[in-house]
Amino acid sequence: MKKSFALRAAAAFLLAVTAAGIGVYQAYDAHPRPAVNLTDTTRTARTLVLDPGHGGADGGAVSVTGTYESKINLAIALRCRALAELYGIDTVMTRESETLDYPESASTIHAKKVWDTKARVELVNATPNAVLISIHQNKYTTASPHGSQALYAKTQGSRELAQAIQSNLSQVTGESKRTAARIGESIYLMNHIDCPAVLVECGFVSNVPEAKMLEEPAYQLKLAAVIVGTYLNSVC
C-alpha cells in the first residue's frame, strides 16, 4: 500500500519539530526516513496500543527522585496518545490511570501483577491489526548509565520498528552507543503478544540528570513526539 502523503508529511513534521528542539533539524527536514515495512496489505488501518508499564499495585522502579516508574510511564504514554490522536491514529491504552481495578480473587501483589499482565496480553491480542508500544524506564545499580533503548519482540516487524525508534531517540538523548535489542524472555507481555511490539526504555531513573528530565513535561513530549513520529513514518 502506498503511504498517504498527508501522513508522511505529518510524520516528517512531528520528527522535524522534535529534532528542531534538539538542534538536529537537518536530519529530518524534508527527508523523512525510509519507511519500515509494517504496512498492512489488507489496507486495514493499524491500531497503536500504548502500554504504560506497571501501575496499580506495581509501581515499577523507583527513581532517584522518589517517583515511581509507573507514573512517568503513564505521563509519556498519555502524551503519545494525544499526539497520535492529533494525527488520526487509532489508539488503545492498556491503562489510563495509576489505579487499577483488580478482581477479588487477586488478593496478593503477585496475583494482582499476574492478573494485570494477562489482561494486557488479552487486550493486545484482541485488538485487530495492533502495534504495541510499551513505555518503561530503566534502572541500574550505578548512576552513570543513561539514554533510551528500544527492545523488540520476536514478532514480525518488531525489530525494524525498534531500530527506527532507537535511531531517532538517540538524537534526543545524545546517547548513540545503545542499539535496539531483542527483549528478554522474562518479560511476559512482550513474549505473549502476536503483533509487532516494541518496549521503549525511555531513560534511566538511576541517573540523576536524566531522572529529573524524565519528569519534565517538555522532555516527555519530546520523547512522545519521537516515538509517535517514528510510528507514523513506519506503519501508515
Ligand SMILES: [Zn+2]
Ligand atoms: Zn518497567
